[in-house]
Amino acid sequence: MSALYIVATPIGNLDDITLRAISTLRDADVIACEDTRHTQNLLNHLDITGKRLIACHAHNEAASSQGIIGLLEQGLSVAYCSDAGTPGVSDPGSRLVRAVRSAGFDVVPIPGASASVTLISASGLNGKTFTFEGFLSPKSGRRKSRLRELLDREEAFIVYESPFRILKTLGELRDLDDTRHLVLGREMTKAFEQFIYGTPSEVISQLKVVKGEFALVVLPPDRAASDDSSEEEDAD
Numbered sequence: 614m615s616a617l618y619i620v621a622t623p624i625g626n627l628d629d630i631t632l633r634a635i636s637t638l639r640d641a642d643v644i645a646c647e648d649t650r651h652t653q654n655l656l657n658h659l660d661i662t663g664k665r666l667i668a669c670h671a672h673n674e675a676a677s678s679q680g681i682i683g684l685l686e687q688g689l690s691v692a693y694c695s696d697a698g699t700p701g702v703s704d705p706g707s708r709l710v711r712a713v714r715s716a717g718f719d720v721v722p723i724p725g726a727s728a729s730v731t732l733i734s735a736s737g738l739n740g741k742t743f744t745f746e747g748f749l750s751p752k753s754g755r756r757k758s759r760l761r762e763l764l765d766r767e768e769a770f771i772v773y774e775s776p777f778r779i780l781k782t783l784g785e786l787r788d789l790d791d792t793r794h795l796v797l798g799r800e801m802t803k804a805f806e807q808f809i810y811g812t813p814s815e816v817i818s819q820l821k822v823v824k825g826e827f828a829l830v831v832l833p834p835d836r837a838a839s840d841d842s843s844e845e846e847d848a849d
Contacts (some may be wrong), residue, residue: 617683617704617713618692621699621725624826625802627658631725635659641692643684645669645677647705651696671705671760678712680748692723699727705772724792728801729771732828735808736769740833742771749782757785764790767834774827781819787813794832798799799827822838 617636623629638644639661649666656664669677681698693700693709700706710720729745743762745794749756749772760782763770774782779797786795790813797816799807811820 614665614720615688616690616719617681617685617709618690618723619700619710620692620694620719621696621727622652622655622694623802624697624726624731624808625800627655629726629802630655630659633725634723634725635661637723638664638694640690642689643667643681643690643691645681645693645709647671647695647700652694669709674705674708675712678709681709682713682716682718684730685713685716695840697726697728699725702729702745703729705819719816725784726730726802728773728826728828730799730829731795732771732798735798736830736832738769738832740769741818743771743830746770746772748773748775749778751778753781753785756782757789757832760785761789764793764833769830769833771830775831776823776825776827777825779823780820782829783813783820785818787817793834796830796832798828798830827846 618641620634620637622634638656638659641664643654643665645667647670649668652666667677667680669681684691690775693706695704698704701710711805712718723803732745744766746763747761772782786793792812794812797809797820803825805825809816811819
């Protein structure tokens with residue numbers, strides 16, 4: 614069937630791919646991807662061969678989207694995957710989805726791994742609300758201003774960070790509010806996976822290896838935490 618399939622792929626451990634994702638990649642006529650080399654490695658691991666791969670990344674997404682629409686118009690099915698996790702979530706894919714929908718074709722999500730949800734599951738977050746911020750600005754002034762806004766909400770929020778800026782971001786959080794508790798995930802699902810819990814100062818002191826991919830959840834202030842079991846809603 615002619616449709617675009619948005620395929621979530623592992624964020625580290627290749628065994629985390631779903632059976633449905635494997636089937637979709639195997640059956641697709643064409644696989645569009647953020648990095649053809651990265652996706653080819655995944656396909657090799659899955660013993661999927663003979664697939665046509667085309668690049669669709671942040672720098673060519675607009676032009677590539679038109680090419681993918683052309684393939685759909687030919688009656689072909691196209692699977693799209695980013696390098697890791699769910700496309701369109703701090704990864705390319707959202708522009709492609711909008712273009713394909715506008716052209717009148719179906720977009721079918723194939724759910725799977727997500728770094729933000731993986732971190733939340735290990736954080737002990739007690740509440741229903743959190744903000745997914747993704748990557749902050751690389752400019753210190755803008756980054757610190759945005760962190761201040763997020764902290765003022767007194768809700769949990771998640772950011773992604775590179776190894777080149779993680780210590781700066783943690784330092785800025787320490788300077789803004791060193792009472793808030795964090796959970797830092799490094800290299801999640803990979804061989805050297807690490808979770809660090811504590812205030813910004815405590816996390817900085819425990820972070821000995823500044824390598825790999827980082828995701829950070831800032832928990833609400835203790836006074837804002839609530840136990841769902843004590844908040845039963847009355848039905849009218």
